[in-house]
Amino acid sequence: xxxxxxxxxxxxxxxxxxxxxxxxxxxxxxxxxxxxxxxxxxxxxxxxxxxxxxxxxxxxxxxxxxxxxxxxxxxxxxxxxxxxxxxxxxxxxxxxxxxxxxxxxxxxxxxxxxxxxxxxxxxxxxxxxxxxxxxxxxxxxxxxxxxxxxxxxxxxxxxxxxxxxxxxxxxxxxxxxxxxxxxxxxxxxxxxxxxxxxxxxxxxxxxxxxxxxxxxxxxxxxxxxxxxxxxxxxxxxxxxxxxxxxxxxxxxxxxxxxxxxxxxxxxxxxxxxxxxxxxxxxxxxxxxxxxxxxxxx
Numbered sequence: 001x002x003x004x005x006x007x008x009x010x011x012x013x014x015x016x017x018x019x020x021x022x023x024x025x026x027x028x029x030x031x032x033x034x035x036x037x038x039x040x041x042x043x044x045x046x047x048x049x050x051x052x053x054x055x056x057x058x059x060x061x062x063x064x065x066x067x068x069x070x071x072x073x074x075x076x077x078x079x080x081x082x083x084x085x086x087x088x089x090x091x092x093x094x095x096x097x098x099x100x101x102x103x104x105x106x107x108x109x110x111x112x113x114x115x116x117x118x119x120x121x122x123x124x125x126x127x128x129x130x131x132x133x134x135x136x137x138x139x140x141x142x143x144x145x146x147x148x149x150x151x152x153x154x155x156x157x158x159x160x161x162x163x164x165x166x167x168x169x170x171x172x173x174x175x176x177x178x179x180x181x182x183x184x185x186x187x188x189x190x191x192x193x194x195x196x197x198x199x200x201x202x203x204x205x206x207x208x209x210x211x212x213x214x215x216x217x218x219x220x221x222x223x224x225x226x227x228x229x230x231x232x233x234x235x236x237x238x239x240x241x242x243x244x245x246x247x248x249x250x251x252x253x254x255x256x257x258x259x260x261x262x263x264x265x266x267x268x269x270x271x272x273x274x275x276x277x278x279x280x281x282x283x284x285x286x287x288x289x290x291x292x293x294x295x296x297x
Contacts, residue, residue, distance in 0.1 A: 013279040037141035066174035079124030168291035189272035198233035221256035
């Protein structure tokens with residue numbers, strides 16, 4: 001495809017817009033579907049966890065795609081190269097140069113990246129269909145959840161199937177991340193989970209463990225099995241225990257039950273989780289609308 005240039009944007013996730021979206025009928029169900037889907041889409045392992053936390057891995061993935069789709073055919077040094085990836089990761093505070101090399105190697109071994117054979121002797125890397133399919137599955141999950149909340153939600157969901165749309169969507173997301181957008185800006189309490197290995201997946205499990213007649217996020221105590229979470233998300237039991245202990249110390253959860261096998265999600269964490277999903281929906285919707293305009297210009 002043609003070289004995609006950067007474009008300007010305005011952050012749609014304002015406090016007023018987040019509050020309005022949270023008040024819409026169906027928001028709690030959308031949030032439940034997104035959180036449940038995240039745990040089902042989990043992909044990871046010990047080595048990946050050792051290299052980067054959840055937040056860093058997500059941004060790393062987007063930036064690999066961004067460098068590929070913004071490659072300028074007239075510039076032999078552009079595209080997805082280790083050198084350019086190291087620059088982005090350093091500037092964005094994602095990880096060290098050594099971890100960039102390790103992550104790119106793991107992604108190649110896993111079949112997510114391969115040499116771009118369309119370029120001459122100097123071959124940058126290119127995303128494979130396996131990597132793109134992983135991102136499309138995540139997008140479909142959230143767009144299906146949020147579609148009832150948006151007047152053009154069904155149209156945006158349908159657009160995800162258009163192969164012309166994806167590169168513009170990826171570039172739009174990445175440009176905003178490079179400009180400083182962060183999903184946790186309006187949900188800083190979630191940083192304790194996002195900056196831990198498998199932390200967001202553990203949080204999603206807690207959010208979706210409430211009883212059928214409970215609210216979303218749950219207001220009553222939810223069960224928690226340290227051993228099950230450790231097995232499910234490939235982390236040590238001590239890691240899960242520390243995460244839950246730190247969350248309790250921060251006033252985000254409260255232990256419940258004589259056996260300590262239940263926790264109550266406290267209002268600061270419930271509020272942060274709602275803000276997080278609302279901001280994410282607004283962000284994705286804005287990126288999708290602009291990508292559709294750019295792709296059809």
